[in-house]
Amino acid sequence: MKQQILVKSVLALLVTGALSTGVMAANTPKGEDLEGRMYGGIHALYLDADNDRKATPDVNSTISDASGAGLEAGYRFSPKWEGRLAYTDLMSVDTKSSAFSADDGSMTSFDMLYFPSAQNFYGLGGFSLIDLENEELSLNLGGGYRHYFNDRFAMYLEGAGHYQFDANLKDLTAQLGVIYFFGGKSKSPAKAAAPVKETAAVTTAAAVAPKPAVKDTDKDGVVDTDDLCANTPMSDKVDSEGCTIFTEKTATLELVINFDNNKSVVKDEYYGELARAAKFMSTYPHVNLVIEGHTSSKGSAAYNKALSQKRADAVRKKLITNFSIDADRLTAIGYGEERLLDTSDTSAADTTNRRIHAVVETQVKEAVKR
Template identity: 30%
Template sequence: MMKKTFLSSAIAVSLIAPAVSANDNAGWVGVFGEYYNPDNNKPEPTGYLEDGNGVGIEAGWHLSEDWAVRAELAKNYLGRKKSDIRGLDVEDEGIRVGADVLYFLTDDQWYVFSGLKHQEIEGQRTLLDLGFGKHWELSERWQGITEVAAYQDIDESLLDFGLKLGIAYKFGFSDDEGNNAAAAAVAAGGAAAVAATSGTEADSLTKDSDGDGVVDAKDLCAGSEAGVAVDAAGCAVVASTAAAVIDSDADGIADEMDKCADTPATDKVGADGCSVLTEQEVSVALNVNFANNSVEVANPNDPQFAEFAAFMKRFGKANAEVEGHSSAGGAASYNQKLSQQRAEAVRTLLIEQYGVDASRLTAKGYGESRLLDTSGTAAAAKRNRRIEVKVSATQVSAEQR
């Protein structure tokens, strides 16, 4: 009878594993060993039981960031205070099967739990359990399990205790690692293309082929000789007039037509004697990665935060959005919440530690909607778990001769 019960219970718990992998939420399946201490006040026939060991399996899954449920099956081997009729020490075997509700206190590590268990060992008992434990992250997929539990017999005032040590494999995660260098190369290529386009447009408006100080678009006398004084149309001034031409700042434009006196000698000037100005888009980017299921900024003193704050100070009209992103593992609602918390953590850091004006920063979580890497390999979720902040501003500068 005991073997049939154990086999049917094992089948029931093992069926949870595919259910966990099919569920959108993160889950785990594990094995464990335990030390079990039965109440010494148990009546016969179980009153002779002494401390023993056990092995078991469990399967659980997260309902949300904080809550999870778990099914458990264990087999215990308990010693006897009495010997058999031959005077030999023997063990009694029994099974325990049931389910628990878990509440996680911090980052899927420490948790408390409670549930109901059915125990068969020299009879049947219903137990209410209460305990606490911790998941130890061994890798992206594996975690250690430690627990302490008390088991209260519902029908009698009997209290057992147990210590558990196990290992579990996590389902539902998609922790990957991508090629950051490839993404950086793509971004750099895009920036170069923008810069090249801007440069071409600027040349078409400021090109001065004959170097007479009048741009080609306004030069009616292309090909003027070097050193020859020209008028606003780029044409040489006649000899009788040339003697009277005065160019105080030596920019090639006579004072009577120069609207910008004393322009720097290094600046190119237009027909009005003013420096030729070019608008350039300048930008700064901020990238922050997070540990699995964490919202803590691990490197708050990274120089990139100070550089970002300096950029915001220099360009006082620029505003920025702090984007939070997550990997694809777990429920979409859980990832959305986690990415929002990460974005708010970086925004708070920039405001409180680096003095960025709070009104110029917003935080928004995008969850798993903007993955950088969809390869599904083991460390690309580390790349997908990130913060991105991009902000640009227009800088006006004078072209050089």
Template identity: 30%
Template sequence: MKRHFKLAALSLAVLSSTSAFAQDSQEPDYKQWFGLSGMYYNTDPGRPLAEGIYDDGQGVSFEYGFRFTQSWAARIEYTDLELDYRSPISSGSDSEDGEMVGVDALYFMPDDMYYLFGGIKRQSVGESTTLANIGIGKHWDLADSVKIITEVATYHDFGEDYNDYSVKVGVSIPFGKSTPTAPQDSDNDGVIDSRDQCAMTPAGVRVDATGCAVDNDNDGVLNSVDQCPNTPAGVNVDAKGCAIKDSDNDGVVDAKDMCPDTEAGVKVDAKGCVVFDEEKVEITLRVLFDNESAVVKMPKDPEISEFAEFMKQYPSTTAVIEGHTSAPGTEAYNMDLSKERAASFKDVMVDMYGIDSSRLETVGYGETRLLDTANNAEAHRINRRISVTVEETVKVPEEK
């Protein structure tokens, strides 16, 4: 019998230790209970007495229990116990009243399937003795506020080598129910801490069912297919998660860029080529002449050089060189002089600056288009001139 008691104690210890931590941190469904039970108590036939023996007995048990966690609890128990007593000198039997008081530690299995318990009892029936007890029990749900208690326990006396056992049936009233709390999610990734294998995921990162990032470099390609998992932030990637090259940084990848060397800052179309706007450009030149002269005095004047460069920049343009004179002199003379002045300027453009003569036309207006009609030296000076204007509609790159 002693061996059976030790085996039961070892089993209780092993069962408790193997699963103690599985639910230890969870809140219990209820925190306290009161219980009232009827007990059948069977004594060991070898239990020593001064005279006679105890046979069996019954009692009424009161208990108060407190659950620390979903798994662990403790209780205080008081039993009003009556044991049958048979004396060897008497043919009949009698009974003795007493009590049994003690404490137990209880371990509830998952989902309260059953519980194991063990503790110390002080029994005072006839003689006082201290007992160690272990057992198994279950709280059966009868209603939300009532449970049925069933227990089987065995007792071992510390001073003597004997074992008793008991069977108990009763009711318990649970109270102090816990308020359910939402599972904790420390990094706010939508995966509770108990399941989160990557507990410090940065904010905004998509995670899988284990709480780990599904796209470590945030390039929009999942880790499972990302062949370049460390792409720098902001880089465009392809379906494999690798950077897409854009050599001229125009927003069109090299594979689709039909104009791969676009200058910076200009707008491009879907093919990577410059988008142009139409723009009108023009230049006007006026060259003054001495009195009764058709000689271009300063053919390398910066304004004349600039005009020639404009003609070269826009080779499709043509120009009409207009010759003019002041009012003094006859109309015929002034007309011939204006033509000579236009022709003289054309020769400078062709001979000195290499402009194709076919692009230049000359015309003389004599004194018919005076800029200043006053009859003084200054008016005559500005009227002795050639003038030429070149216009062109060109395409210029549109800026971003």
């Protein structure tokens, strides 16, 4: 009986102490104002026990309910999340039959509280160790409402269900508590702004800020703020955005080498022509060259076809061996007497027709100079 009176007294003190402040929910602090702060508190708890809870092995010793008071401590991790550890001394444990009595118990809980709006209402979940005749670990789920009187002091009312897995027990609890936040500063009324003294207006000339220096780092006539192509060569003509102006031109290589009668040897006098062709191909590495071999009309067509192929192959080999041109870029084709330049039956015509001929063109961009 004394224990029941003590629990009821704690509940009454909690309610009376909370209501005595006379401050309403307008003082609810924002979640971010509570972040990083700890609190401590006291509470009273009522437990409605599962019908299968027994004080003794006797089937008629069912525990009906329990009540008690305890302490708690918590920490606000973020504007919406809070952790809480609580201990409750269950000083009054009653059974449904007066023929049986139950020992006092206890309840130790750890819960995470979630405030959806970072203010008053919250949900909770966690675990409890309920010691009523036997210690049992239970899963907690519930919710509550917290009423703030200022940014330090608040009271709350919450309800929760507790499920104990091993024995399939389901208990319900109601809890009323008062908490006090440590740290932070209590809000005080804002001080009235000091009256502004009237002063005589004094007209002064506004200082004119000097214009920033205009820079043209690459000296192309376009300032850096408008220049989309930095560091263009000073010799190049540029457009309004500071980029080099290009013009397209056609680069052409024509290679002609003549041979002695019935010969496929490249004479030394043509070394300069080969060097010029090699330089062109090095300058334009995307260009490939087709070397066409030709003969005069003297001799059989089959013989001339083979001879013209030898002449084209000889020039191709010189470019590969002497000038390091990639073999894949060179093609040799012998046409024999199919493409005569001079069809007259003279020795001069024969000299003209004994040749290789190669032509290639490519489009290149060239910077326009100032």
